[in-house]
Amino acid sequence: xxxxxxxxxxxxxxxxxxxxxxxxxxxxxxxxxxxxxxxxxxxxxxxxxxxxxxxxxxxxxxxxxxxxxxxxxxxxxxxxxxxxxxxxxxxxxxxxxxxxxxxxxxxxxxxxxxxxxxxxxxxxxxxxxxxxxxxxxxxxxxxxxxxxxxxxxxxxxxxxxxxxxxxxxxxxxxxxxxxxxxxxxxxxxxxxxxxxxxxxxxxxxxxxxxxxxxxxxxxxxxxxxxxxxxx
Amino acid sequence: xxxxxxxxxxxxxxxxxxxxxxxxxxxxxxxxxxxxxxxxxxxxxxxxxxxxxxxxxxxxxxxxxxxxxxxxxxxxxxxxxxxxxxxxxxxxxxxxxxxxxxxxxxxxxxxxxxxxxxxxxxxxxxxxxxxxxxxxxxxxxxxxxxxxxxxxxxxxxxxxxxxxxxxxxxxxxxxxxxxxxxxxxxxxxxxxxxxxxxxxxxxxxxxxxxxxxxxxxxxxxxxxxxxxxxx
Amino acid sequence: xxxxxxxxxxxxxxxxxxxxxxxxxxxxxxxxxxxxxxxxxxxxxxxxxxxxxxxxxxxxxxxxxxxxxxxxxxxxxxxxxxxxxxxxxxxxxxxxxxxxxxxxxxxxxxxxxxxxxxxxxxxxxxxxxxxxxxxxxxxxxxxxxxxxxxxxxxxxxxxxxxxxxxxxxxxxxxxxxxxxxxxxxxxxxxxxxxxxxxxxxxxxxxxxxxxxxxxxxxxxxxxxxxxxxxx
Amino acid sequence: xxxxxxxxxxxxxxxxxxxxxxxxxxxxxxxxxxxxxxxxxxxxxxxxxxxxxxxxxxxxxxxxxxxxxxxxxxxxxxxxxxxxxxxxxxxxxxxxxxxxxxxxxxxxxxxxxxxxxxxxxxxxxxxxxxxxxxxxxxxxxxxxxxxxxxxxxxxxxxxxxxxxxxxxxxxxxxxxxxxxxxxxxxxxxxxxxxxxxxxxxxxxxxxxxxxxxxxxxxxxxxxxxxxxxxx
DNA sequence: TATGAATGAGATTTCATTCAT
DNA sequence: TATGAATGAAATCTCATTCAT
Numbered sequence: 001x002x003x004x005x006x007x008x009x010x011x012x013x014x015x016x017x018x019x020x021x022x023x024x025x026x027x028x029x030x031x032x033x034x035x036x037x038x039x040x041x042x043x044x045x046x047x048x049x050x051x052x053x054x055x056x057x058x059x060x061x062x063x064x065x066x067x068x069x070x071x072x073x074x075x076x077x078x079x080x081x082x083x084x085x086x087x088x089x090x091x092x093x094x095x096x097x098x099x100x101x102x103x104x105x106x107x108x109x110x111x112x113x114x115x116x117x118x119x120x121x122x123x124x125x126x127x128x129x130x131x132x133x134x135x136x137x138x139x140x141x142x143x144x145x146x147x148x149x150x151x152x153x154x155x156x157x158x159x160x161x162x163x164x165x166x167x168x169x170x171x172x173x174x175x176x177x178x179x180x181x182x183x184x185x186x187x188x189x190x191x192x193x194x195x196x197x198x199x200x201x202x203x204x205x206x207x208x209x210x211x212x213x214x215x216x217x218x219x220x221x222x223x224x225x226x227x228x229x230x231x
Numbered sequence: 232x233x234x235x236x237x238x239x240x241x242x243x244x245x246x247x248x249x250x251x252x253x254x255x256x257x258x259x260x261x262x263x264x265x266x267x268x269x270x271x272x273x274x275x276x277x278x279x280x281x282x283x284x285x286x287x288x289x290x291x292x293x294x295x296x297x298x299x300x301x302x303x304x305x306x307x308x309x310x311x312x313x314x315x316x317x318x319x320x321x322x323x324x325x326x327x328x329x330x331x332x333x334x335x336x337x338x339x340x341x342x343x344x345x346x347x348x349x350x351x352x353x354x355x356x357x358x359x360x361x362x363x364x365x366x367x368x369x370x371x372x373x374x375x376x377x378x379x380x381x382x383x384x385x386x387x388x389x390x391x392x393x394x395x396x397x398x399x400x401x402x403x404x405x406x407x408x409x410x411x412x413x414x415x416x417x418x419x420x421x422x423x424x425x426x427x428x429x430x431x432x433x434x435x436x437x438x439x440x441x442x443x444x445x446x447x448x449x450x451x452x453x454x455x456x457x458x459x460x461x462x
Numbered sequence: 463x464x465x466x467x468x469x470x471x472x473x474x475x476x477x478x479x480x481x482x483x484x485x486x487x488x489x490x491x492x493x494x495x496x497x498x499x500x501x502x503x504x505x506x507x508x509x510x511x512x513x514x515x516x517x518x519x520x521x522x523x524x525x526x527x528x529x530x531x532x533x534x535x536x537x538x539x540x541x542x543x544x545x546x547x548x549x550x551x552x553x554x555x556x557x558x559x560x561x562x563x564x565x566x567x568x569x570x571x572x573x574x575x576x577x578x579x580x581x582x583x584x585x586x587x588x589x590x591x592x593x594x595x596x597x598x599x600x601x602x603x604x605x606x607x608x609x610x611x612x613x614x615x616x617x618x619x620x621x622x623x624x625x626x627x628x629x630x631x632x633x634x635x636x637x638x639x640x641x642x643x644x645x646x647x648x649x650x651x652x653x654x655x656x657x658x659x660x661x662x663x664x665x666x667x668x669x670x671x672x673x674x675x676x677x678x679x680x681x682x683x684x685x686x687x688x689x690x691x692x693x
Numbered sequence: 694x695x696x697x698x699x700x701x702x703x704x705x706x707x708x709x710x711x712x713x714x715x716x717x718x719x720x721x722x723x724x725x726x727x728x729x730x731x732x733x734x735x736x737x738x739x740x741x742x743x744x745x746x747x748x749x750x751x752x753x754x755x756x757x758x759x760x761x762x763x764x765x766x767x768x769x770x771x772x773x774x775x776x777x778x779x780x781x782x783x784x785x786x787x788x789x790x791x792x793x794x795x796x797x798x799x800x801x802x803x804x805x806x807x808x809x810x811x812x813x814x815x816x817x818x819x820x821x822x823x824x825x826x827x828x829x830x831x832x833x834x835x836x837x838x839x840x841x842x843x844x845x846x847x848x849x850x851x852x853x854x855x856x857x858x859x860x861x862x863x864x865x866x867x868x869x870x871x872x873x874x875x876x877x878x879x880x881x882x883x884x885x886x887x888x889x890x891x892x893x894x895x896x897x898x899x900x901x902x903x904x905x906x907x908x909x910x911x912x913x914x915x916x917x918x919x920x921x922x923x924x
Numbered sequence: 925t926a927t928g929a930a931t932g933a934g935a936t937t938t939c940a941t942t943c944a945t
Numbered sequence: 946t947a948t949g950a951a952t953g954a955a956a957t958c959t960c961a962t963t964c965a966t
Contacts, residue, residue: 038929054371056287060957072931075958136427137368140285175450182435182443185428186421193420196367204413212413219406220451269946291940302941303948312940500950516833518749522936534952537937598889599830602747637912644897644905651886652879658829659878666875674875681868682913731925753961764962765927774961 039077041067043091046084051130051195055085055138085138086146092131093153096124100160110168114221115214117161118187122210125194133195158184165221174221187217270308272298274322277315282361282426286316286369316369317377323362324384327355331391341399345452346445348392349418353441356425364426389415396452405452418448501539503529505553508546513592513657517547517600547600548608554593555615558586562622572630576683577676579623580649584672587656595657620646627683636683649679732770734760736784739777744823744888748778748831778831779839785824786846789817793853803861807914808907810854811880815903818887826888851877858914867914880910 036044045066049058060081064071078084103117125132139147162184168174190213198209267275276297280289291312295305309315334348356363370378393415399405421444429440498506507528511520522543526533540546565579587594601609624646630636652675660671729737738759742751753774757767771777796810818825832840855877861867883906891902 054287056285057372059955061955070931071958072933072960073929076929076931081957136424137371140368141288178443178447182440183447185424186444186447189422189424189427190417190420193367193416193423196420197416209413212409213417216409216414216417216451219453220447222450290938292938301948303943304946306941307947516749518747519834521934523934532952533937534939534954535950538950538952543936598886599833602830603750640905640909644902645909647886647890648883648906648909651883651889653882654886655829655878655882658882671875674871675879678871678876678879678913681915682909684912752959754959763927765964766925768962769926 038067038069038073042069042074042077043084043087047088047130047134050085050088050138051133055081055134055141082143082146085134085142086150088131088134089139089142089150090153092124092128092135093150093157095128096121097153097157097160099124100157104160104164109173110164110171111173111218114164114168115218117164118214118217119207119210121188121191122194122213123206125191126198126200126206126209129195129198129200132192136192136195158188161188168221172223175223178221183217183221187213269298269300269304273300273305273308274315274318278319278361278365281316281319281369282364286312286365286372313374313377316365316373317381319362319365320370320373320381323355323359323366324381324388326359327352328384328388328391330355331388335391335395340404341395341402342404342449345395345399346449348395349445349448350438350441352419352422353425353444354437356422357429357431357437357440360426360429360431363423367423367426389419392419399452403454406454409452414448414452418444500529500531500535504531504536504539505546505549509550509592509596512547512550512600513595517543517596517603544605544608547596547604548612550593550596551601551604551612552615554586554590554597555612555619557590558583559615559619559622561586562619566622566626571635572626572633573635573680576626576630577680579626580676580679581669581672583650583653584656584675585668587653588660588662588668588671591657591660591662594654598654598657620650623650630683634685637685640683645679645683649675731760731762731766735762735767735770736777736780740781740823740827743778743781743831744826748774748827748834775836775839778827778835779843781824781827782832782835782843785817785821785828786843786850788821789814790846790850790853792817793850797853797857802866803857803864804866804911807857807861808911810857811907811910812900812903814881814884815887815906816899818884819891819893819899819902822888822891822893825885829885829888851881854881861914865916868916871914876910876914880906 042063046058046063049062049066052058060071060074063084064074067074074084078087099120100117103113103120106113106116139150142150162180165174165180165183169176169180194209198204273294277289277294280293280297283289291302291305294315295302298305305315309318330351331348334344334351337344337347370381373381389412393411396405396411396414400407400411425440429435504525508520508525511524511528514520522533522536525546526536529536536546540549561582562579565575565582568575568578601612604612620643624642627636627642627645631638631642656671660666735756739751739756742755742759745751753764753767756777757764760767767777771780792813793810796806796813799806799809832843835843855873858867858873858876862869862873887902891897
């Protein structure tokens, strides 16, 4: 058995998020810079195709053809088509979780941390727009236990974000009325739908969208200005 | 070939939302109070199943079994599986478009109309949660020309909503900074994602969510309070 | 759903043992005597092929080609390749069980009933030699619950036979020493292996083999001749 | 390519039953007492797995995993999966042939030799129950020429046994009526089916079964008692 | 002596759709 | 208005085997 990407592979192990992210060529690969290692190539093409025509509408045959290998090779590295999807999810989730954790830990006012976190998730969602598209369209096509794993990771992300909002409300920097969990669902609904309308060649850069979204979020939470306290 | 539900079948005809929703028996149906007419039953079961396991994962066989008819019957009323999905889309779109148009035409301040429209779309999305789920998961699985038709209707809806925002900004009732189209995408992202987290047996009623979402939207657009102008 | 041969179909229902055995043409079939109905043809070809090259070595493709239909047709009638095998088993088992029950109930001395039963199972095993071959080679390739069902039916058959032997021993017509269950396993081992050596074009008719096997069985159970009791 | 176990490898060489069974380490193996040599381990696991789930249902991958080696290693020692099966067959056949030859040569009355041979084959079949199971289920899955080779060896074994029966009939110690070849098929059918019902943890020891089977065989051949000749 | 990535052919099964009745 | 047998194409996955190292 080769290193099949099994379920519990989150957390740095697995089919080489390390290699995949670092861009380092796996041992046994040909010239660096030429063709990437097979698993990475498979993941990249799968991501592109899933985003383009959906998980169910993309056949394994199309993926391997795009990656220039045979089906046997795919199944040498990934246990199933499901695994491929799961691995794609894992990559984005890990990336965004790491970044959010870093931002949440910064020694700056909580409103600033929220603004930064909001802007950051928009930017990374746009930078990985294919993954974003796939995520919210295809989660239901994952096997039940893998789906649970992904949802659990997602929930952890949301909870971290919610904690920031709660902190802001406790400190009186944000309006106390909105329910934090609803705010999170409200904001991330917007983020997750970036994939349905954002285009790289449109009029807006990722950063512009990020700034606007972040601004809209904070304005909706901002306490009413009190006399002598011009925001 | 009898009255197949072709694309342009909007307008309240046979299989339309009106008859289906109101529970009125369509002409030519058996005893009222018995089982609903076949096309309605097919649409209802298809909606349920598509929401439950996705369009591609639902087989025609499953739909007809759930509706208690045979495949021949389905193809008697609908030209294809695609048609079924398209018809489901049509129902929600028509419903929500009608309501938005009515609200937009009311002789009340624009902020009030926006608040109402926002709350209303949340309520109807939750009331038709299955349709909402299907909509944003399965659009891509529609054939290209049907997809275009649906997107066009959707766009019209968004434009109506955007016009309200523009009006509010022109009149100085809303902050001028946010780009209206971005605001629309921002808000409807949230609405469309209701299907991923809202549960009827959860702690919140549709109206509570509607009030909060509407409130968040308006606060994010509210101009900064000026002295002597308490909002 | 068409009449798929589901597990519990033993006992006269199912994919038409009635039609299959009686040779009656199913409604909707063409000229009687011409080509048999599709399910029957599939079963017949599957039996032949499974006997010839084994269950695992026979592809569904080969079966449908031999039967002159498409794969879709096979799966219209049978839920799986497994089902086909199960149905084949069912036919022989039902046939032999019926015959044994009839013989066991005859109002003749038990030794005679045993002799007849032994001869009969040999004859019917040879007449359905393909089924016999398949039975003892392929049972293990059946799914677990179907395997259990088949074994249960088989056990019932063995128990009926064993009861005859016990009766003979109780009545003093057979030697008391041999354990009845071992005798059953001993004899049916021989019967089941007919498929490995018997050929229709060999020197022996089915009846000759039956007579010899029956004779060997009874001689091995015959009590020692007592003076004045020439058997 | 090193010493691949080719078809004609009988005669006690490297991978032979002698070394494997006795637990002696083959030349070139590591420390005695540690894990067995690789080819032996492969054969042992293959035997277990083939018996458990059948030849076709056991993948090469499963065998090498069970043996703790890689596929390359298997193909280093054995030319094919077929070879593995053939080698397993060879082991039992050689063992049983040797023992039968020894028994047949003993200077005791032929009835005694038959009784001993019958009991012996039962005992060794039970002691190597996995091989027994495999033998009669999987012969057909061997390539044609290997199948022929195995059948030829098997035939030789049967002929030796048949000769004993013929001798007994010639000498008037056995009933002359039964056809010797049929008797052989009759008895070995029983023996070969031991694998389908015997369990080591059942109520009977191998020796008890052997005694009963041998007894049943001889009673079925025993001439009718003549007055003044108490058996 | 052994590895393990990769192949390529083939396996079973599913499914939307058609059509004679 | 409805049936249901049948199609044919495509889908996912498995597996024995090879070969450069």
